[in-house]
Amino acid sequence: MRRLLIVFLIVFIIITSLGVLLKNQRDLFREAELVQAMGRPLMAVSLYERVILNYVPFSPYNKKAIERMENLCKNLNDKKYKLFCEETLRSSLYQTRSFYFPYNEKIKETEKRILLLKTELYIEHNNPPDKDYEKIYKDLKTMMEYDWYPSVFWSLIATVSLILWILCITFTIWKGFSKQINKRILISGTAGFILFFTLWLIGLYIA
Amino acid sequence: MIYIFLLFFSFLYIISSSKVLNSGDAGEFVVSASTLGIAHPSGYPLYLEILKIFSFLPFGNISFRMVIVSVIFSIFSLYLIYRIVLKITNDKWTSVFSVVLLAVSYSFWGQSVVIKFYPLNLFIIIFMLYLCIKTIFDGYDRRYQFLLSFMIGLTLANHHTGFMMLIPFFVLFLYYIKNFLKNLLPSLFFFCLGFLVNLHMFIRGQKGFAVNSVSDLNSFLFVFLRKSFESGSSIEIAKNITSGIDGYLYAIKNAFIVLQNNFPFYIIPLFIIGIWYSFRISKKLAIFLTTFFLTYSVLLAKLVFSGSIMNMDAWYMGAHQYFLPMLSGFAILSGIGFFFIIKQIKKTSMELLKIVVPVALILMVSLSIFERLIDQNFNDNYIPHTVTKTILTSMPVGSVYLTYGDNHTFQSWYFKYVAKYREDICGQDYFDPESNKLLSRGCQPESIYKNSYFFSDFFKGDFSYISKQQRMYSVISISKRNPLTQSLKNQYWVFTHLLIPVNLYFPESYIEKKHTHWQELQYFTMLDCASYKADDQFTRLLCNYSLPFFAYLAKSIEVKNPSGTLEYDTKKENEKFTIKVGLENREILDLYSKVLQNNKPERFKYYTYTKEYLEKQK
Numbered sequence: 001m002r003r004l005l006i007v008f009l010i011v012f013i014i015i016t017s018l019g020v021l022l023k024n025q026r027d028l029f030r031e032a033e034l035v036q037a038m039g040r041p042l043m044a045v046s047l048y049e050r051v052i053l054n055y056v057p058f059s060p061y062n063k064k065a066i067e068r069m070e071n072l073c074k075n076l077n078d079k080k081y082k083l084f085c086e087e088t089l090r091s092s093l094y095q096t097r098s099f100y101f102p103y104n105e106k107i108k109e110t111e112k113r114i115l116l117l118k119t120e121l122y123i124e125h126n127n128p129p130d131k132d133y134e135k136i137y138k139d140l141k142t143m144m145e146y147d148w149y150p151s152v153f154w155s156l157i158a159t160v161s162l163i164l165w166i167l168c169i170t171f172t173i174w175k176g177f178s179k180q181i182n183k184r185i186l187i188s189g190t191a192g193f194i195l196f197f198t199l200w201l202i203g204l205y206i207a
Numbered sequence: 208m209i210y211i212f213l214l215f216f217s218f219l220y221i222i223s224s225s226k227v228l229n230s231g232d233a234g235e236f237v238v239s240a241s242t243l244g245i246a247h248p249s250g251y252p253l254y255l256e257i258l259k260i261f262s263f264l265p266f267g268n269i270s271f272r273m274v275i276v277s278v279i280f281s282i283f284s285l286y287l288i289y290r291i292v293l294k295i296t297n298d299k300w301t302s303v304f305s306v307v308l309l310a311v312s313y314s315f316w317g318q319s320v321v322i323k324f325y326p327l328n329l330f331i332i333i334f335m336l337y338l339c340i341k342t343i344f345d346g347y348d349r350r351y352q353f354l355l356s357f358m359i360g361l362t363l364a365n366h367h368t369g370f371m372m373l374i375p376f377f378v379l380f381l382y383y384i385k386n387f388l389k390n391l392l393p394s395l396f397f398f399c400l401g402f403l404v405n406l407h408m409f410i411r412g413q414k415g416f417a418v419n420s421v422s423d424l425n426s427f428l429f430v431f432l433r434k435s436f437e438s439g440s441s442i443e444i445a446k447n448i449t450s451g452i453d454g455y456l457y458a459i460k461n462a463f464i465v466l467q468n469n470f471p472f473y474i475i476p477l478f479i480i481g482i483w484y485s486f487r488i489s490k491k492l493a494i495f496l497t498t499f500f501l502t503y504s505v506l507l508a509k510l511v512f513s514g515s516i517m518n519m520d521a522w523y524m525g526a527h528q529y530f531l532p533m534l535s536g537f538a539i540l541s542g543i544g545f546f547f548i549i550k551q552i553k554k555t556s557m558e559l560l561k562i563v564v565p566v567a568l569i570l571m572v573s574l575s576i577f578e579r580l581i582d583q584n585f586n587d588n589y590i591p592h593t594v595t596k597t598i599l600t601s602m603p604v605g606s607v608y609l610t611y612g613d614n615h616t617f618q619s620w621y622f623k624y625v626a627k628y629r630e631d632i633c634g635q636d637y638f639d640p641e642s643n644k645l646l647s648r649g650c651q652p653e654s655i656y657k658n659s660y661f662f663s664d665f666f667k668g669d670f671s672y673i674s675k676q677q678r679m680y681s682v683i684s685i686s687k688r689n690p691l692t693q694s695l696k697n698q699y700w701v702f703t704h705l706l707i708p709v710n711l712y713f714p715e716s717y718i719e720k721k722h723t724h725w726q727e728l729q730y731f732t733m734l735d736c737a738s739y740k741a742d743d744q745f746t747r748l749l750c751n752y753s754l755p756f757f758a759y760l761a762k763s764i765e766v767k768n769p770s771g772t773l774e775y776d777t778k779k780e781n782e783k784f785t786i787k788v789g790l791e792n793r794e795i796l797d798l799y800s801k802v803l804q805n806n807k808p809e810r811f812k813y814y815t816y817t818k819e820y821l822e823k824q825k
Contacts, residue, residue: 005210008210009210009213009214009217009282010279012214012217012218013217013221013275013278014264014266016217016218016221016222017221017266017267017271018266020221020222020586021226021266021267021271024226024586040727041727042728042731043727043728043730043731046593046596046728050227053227053267053271054226054267054268054271055266055267055268056266056267057265080724083604084600084728087600087628087629088628090627090628091622091626091627091628092626094625094626094627095268095269095270095625095626096267096268096269097269098262098263098264098265098269098272099263099265100265118604118631121603121604122603122604122605122661125603125604125678126676126678128660132660135660136660136661139659139660139661140604140631142655142659143630143631143655143656143659144627144630146630146652146655147627148238148241148242148415148416148624148625149241149242150242150243150414150415152263156260156263158243158256159256159257159259159260160260162253162256162404163257163260166361166404169357169400169401170357173350173353173354173357173397174350174354177349177350177353178350197403201406201410204243204407204410204411205410207243207414
């Protein structure tokens, strides 16, 4: 019963989180629309970004905010502002990735535009010789493509295994060392520990 | 009944929690956790792996998911407090009283709603405390000893203050010395098993993002023992125990101030009664609880918080973070005092009082909720996110960004490695504000940047081209003592300084025009600074630090018909500039005043004890 209540508590925390995020999304979206109507596009982009950062799966505000940002990016004439807008859209989506990547189809299109914008802006700002254009583009691409994020699968294996081997030891101590030593528990607990500990090490190594 | 309270506090913590990156070292924790790397010494592998699991939750953004770790461990700690007090008093109202008292306290709430390892640390400590209390009431059981040893090992993979539980353990196990010694060897074995979590550092020390990489035993010990903090390393801190009696007096004073600012004054008599009454319940219990309380109050304060006068940052980091176990001990002992009062009332024939007094006391304590929903409400605190993003946005492609201090540095790491915002910017942090030694931690993997078209000269130590092209920025102005000052000079930019060669002249209007290009974003950032509610010293620091740059924006705006002028003193190395006031910059100046008002040091709970306040009084 007590264990069930702890699960219920965690479920409650998740549901509350979703509710609060959804409310934030609604308020921020309204604010963003207002600011956009007032002719402040950069502020509007920042507020739409916050709508995405308060991401709720299947919320209509996610899609609306992305669409508004895309339109804003298209209509901005200043290249620096355009870069800010495109980078904001891409970055906000990266911050919402979990074991899956919501709206990742948007990322590739955005990245192409960002790379071109950065190259053009760099050339305008620094006047490098024509022969270097390709190198500039290539280096910017390398920087953009490098991702520190480890493998989702192996990260999950590693972190969940850590929790499981800690639980195995706790279980072994609790059930195996009661007044009479319970050999069966000791053996199964130790086997569990070895299994998850090994998985943990492998997961950490490969991730 | 307790579950209703726990649900209620879960709800409150979630609504007041930070929805994006919070200030301080949160940025670093998010980066280290999401890349399965290592955080600043002592590395925090256990915390990072738990953060990583939560990063897979499919809602919010990565920072908010990691805040949920704090919420959950705080709620678990509250539940354990309930179990402990219930075990001691066998009274549900008393247990709820202790839970509410702790849940609404300033620092407990504050740490529950941001990314910080203290709630996890507290959970482990309170779990150990619970096992000890069970030993006192149920008698010696070797399982408790083994579990405690395992927990001690685990806590060394999180925060070292958990290790101080050895002191109350030692006192408790003196009562069971024979059994304790008999099971010492397996206990050591379980301790080692818990300690094994630190293997994470060897495996991920060079694979994930690591503030200090770990590759062998020496580098492991360097991180684990926090040697980079020099006088703040674990070994040096431990030496403080024996240094000077004065330190103990200040420690007592400071610990008392922390208690005074976390709990209502009328609880203190309950706490005193609680100590006395715990002796009546069981001498063993009283000695153990008092030892626990003294360890995490006076002794901990002596080690890390025994200055006679300390500045605001020290008060924020010390008072607001380290003492959660002391606050928990206080809540438990006050609960025992509450139990005594209730017991006395129950002996009388006044039936109404038997219900009214406990309910009234719990309600009185609960009133602090309203205060906490203001001073610990991070829901609208986007400042760490926005300030850094605005800075990065304002820089041209291929710039170098020099940072100093946790706030700017860690937040820039977050944007680079997690948010993947402006990867074309190479972050470098000052080893020391007066040194030209730069650490390349915001420019990783170095091989990509070092050999790139943009930064190869910079990495060879030649800053002339990059600074001439206005692609070098610094959060702090280069001081006269820094060797960089021989070749570079500071120019106000968007919440940073643009570093240009000393012999290069730009007309001021040229830079000013470029500065105003980002007026809308600077204004947006300052709107946040003018409206956030939380009493967060590092957020305040970020806003106040950004103010002179914002004033420079007001100066940069062209005013056609000035109604007057303002002499602006930056309070740094006698730097002053004149702002022409007019319709064009009126909005900026009004917002400046609002930011100043919202970020007054007086808003800090501990302000009246700080060096800054005392100096102002003189």
